[in-house]
Amino acid sequence: MIPAAFAKATIDREGAVGEAWLAELPAIADDVLARWDCIPAGETMHGQVGIVIPVQDERVVKISFPHPGNDYEADAFAAWDGRGAVKLHERDDARYALLLEQAHPTTLMEHNEDVVVIAADLHRRLRIPAPDGLPRMSEQADTWAEELHRDATELDHPLPAAAIDAALAVVDELGRDQPEILIHGDFHPRNILRADREPWLAVDPKGYVGDPAYDATTFLRTRAAHQLGADDLIKLLNHELELFAEAAELDPERIRRWAHLNMVQSAFWGRRHGFGRARSGSQLDRFIALCDELALSWND
Structure with missing residues (x-):
C-alpha cells in the first residue's frame, strides 16, 4: 500500500519521525477505509507528503504526513464545498485523512x-x-x-x-x-x-x-x-x-x-x-x- 519512492522520500525528509509514521500508516489507512465504508479501487498513488488511495464511487482517501502545512486543508475544502476544488466528503483531522472527490492524475x-x-x-x-x-x-x-x-x-x-x-x-x-x-x-x-x-x-x-x-x-x-x-x-x-x-x-x-x-x-x-x-x-x-x-x- 505504501509506494517505495514515497517511503524513501518521507524518511529522507523527516528521519526517525517519518519512519515511525510510515510504520503506523497501514493501520491508519485500514481504519479510515473501514470507517468510511470505502473499498480500494486502484493502486495507491502519492505526492510529496501524502498517499492517495482510489476507492469506489469515484472518490479517493488521502492521508498526509502530520505537519502544520496540512492543518487547514480540510477547512479550505469545506469552505469551497466543491467550488473550483475537489469536494470533501469526510475528514479525520487527527489522522490527517480526507475522503475526497476523485480527479484525474493529469495536471x-x-x-x-x-x-x-x-x-x-x-x-x-x-x-x-x-x-x-x-x-x-x-x-x-x-x-x-x-x-x-x-x-x-x-x-x-x-x-x-x-x-x-x-x-x-x-x-x-x-x-x-x-x-x-x-x-x-x-x-x-x-x-x-x-x-x-x-x-x-x-x-x-x-x-x-x-x-x-x-x-x-x-x-x-x-x-x-x-x-x-x-x-x-x-x-x-x-x-x-x-x-x-x-x-x-x-x-x-x-x-x-x-x-x-x-x-x-x-x-x-x-x-x-x-x-x-x-x-x-x-x-x-x-x-x-x-x-x-x-x-x-x-x-x-
Missing part, C-alpha cells in the same frame, strides 16, 4: 493551451470570504522582514539595496493588512487537476487568509521555472502576469509587487537551501540567477 502543468487563463479563472472562483479559524498571511509579516534583513546582510548576492528596500516596502504596505479572503496558499499548475464534474479542479490547499494577489505569485514562480529555456523569458512572464491579472480580475501592479517580494525571498532561499528541483550545481545557479533577474525586473 495543468501537462496542458499546453490557455494554461494561464484556466488557472486565473479557477483562482478567481476560489476567492471567497474566509471562514473563522484559519491562519492569516499577515501574521508572517514580521518574520518576512526579519529574514530579508538577515539574508541581505549575511548572503553573497548581487541585489542592490533598492531591491531589498522595495521588498521590505511590500511587507509593510501590503503584507501587514491583508483582505479577509480564503486563498489556496500553494496555487501552482501541479495542484490543478483534470476532473469530470468540472474541466479542472484545485487540490492540496494550505488554507490561508490573505491577499489573492500574493497567491497568484506562486503560479507565476512555477511558470518561470517550467519555462526556464524560453526565448525572452522576462517578456513572456510579464505577458503572463498581465494575462493572469485580467482573467482573475486582479490588479496587475499589486501582483507585480508581491512577485518582486517573492523573487527576492526565493533568491535568498535558493542560496541558503537550494530548491526542490535543484539542490546544487549549475541548475541551482540558473534558478538563482533567474530569481535575481525577475526580482530586478518586477521592481522596475
Whole structure:
C-alpha cells in the first residue's frame, strides 16, 4: 500500500519521525477505509507528503504526513464545498485523512493551451470570504522582514539595496493588512487537476487568509521555472502576469509587487537551501540567477 519512492522520500525528509509514521500508516489507512465504508479501487498513488488511495464511487482517501502545512486543508475544502476544488466528503483531522472527490492524475502543468487563463479563472472562483479559524498571511509579516534583513546582510548576492528596500516596502504596505479572503496558499499548475464534474479542479490547499494577489505569485514562480529555456523569458512572464491579472480580475501592479517580494525571498532561499528541483550545481545557479533577474525586473 505504501509506494517505495514515497517511503524513501518521507524518511529522507523527516528521519526517525517519518519512519515511525510510515510504520503506523497501514493501520491508519485500514481504519479510515473501514470507517468510511470505502473499498480500494486502484493502486495507491502519492505526492510529496501524502498517499492517495482510489476507492469506489469515484472518490479517493488521502492521508498526509502530520505537519502544520496540512492543518487547514480540510477547512479550505469545506469552505469551497466543491467550488473550483475537489469536494470533501469526510475528514479525520487527527489522522490527517480526507475522503475526497476523485480527479484525474493529469495536471495543468501537462496542458499546453490557455494554461494561464484556466488557472486565473479557477483562482478567481476560489476567492471567497474566509471562514473563522484559519491562519492569516499577515501574521508572517514580521518574520518576512526579519529574514530579508538577515539574508541581505549575511548572503553573497548581487541585489542592490533598492531591491531589498522595495521588498521590505511590500511587507509593510501590503503584507501587514491583508483582505479577509480564503486563498489556496500553494496555487501552482501541479495542484490543478483534470476532473469530470468540472474541466479542472484545485487540490492540496494550505488554507490561508490573505491577499489573492500574493497567491497568484506562486503560479507565476512555477511558470518561470517550467519555462526556464524560453526565448525572452522576462517578456513572456510579464505577458503572463498581465494575462493572469485580467482573467482573475486582479490588479496587475499589486501582483507585480508581491512577485518582486517573492523573487527576492526565493533568491535568498535558493542560496541558503537550494530548491526542490535543484539542490546544487549549475541548475541551482540558473534558478538563482533567474530569481535575481525577475526580482530586478518586477521592481522596475
